[in-house]
Amino acid sequence: MTGMLAHIPSVVLTSKLTTKGSESTSYSLMAGVSNLGSLLSIVLGYALAQVLHLELGKSICSIDSIGTFVVLSQIGLPAATLLFVYLVPDGNMQSKLLE
Numbered sequence: 052m053t054g055m056l057a058h059i060p061s062v063v064l065t066s067k068l069t070t071k072g073s074e075s076t077s078y079s080l081m082a083g084v085s086n087l088g089s090l091l092s093i094v095l096g097y098a099l100a101q102v103l104h105l106e107l108g109k110s111i112c113s114i115d116s117i118g119t120f121v122v123l124s125q126i127g128l129p130a131a132t133l134l135f136v137y138l139v140p141d142g143n144m145q146s147k148l149l150e
Contacts, residue, residue, distance in 0.1 A: 058085070095128055 069077040103116040
């Protein structure tokens, strides 16, 4: 429930920044990107746990490299997203992307 409440400011801001009539399209795009980010975080976290040989189960619990896992998952993977900043096009909010 609180996760949905966290999205309210971004939804309101997006609805004010988009052109009239395309609010639902921009909202669905934002929701899709959010869902993709959630899915990628789960997959990358699981893959990182497998690489570091972390096993949490009912009979086996191997957390020898939990410190490395925490540092990489909380600092390394979010810092890797900075590589994608260059995919954002230059321009202001009022200019058309495709002219």
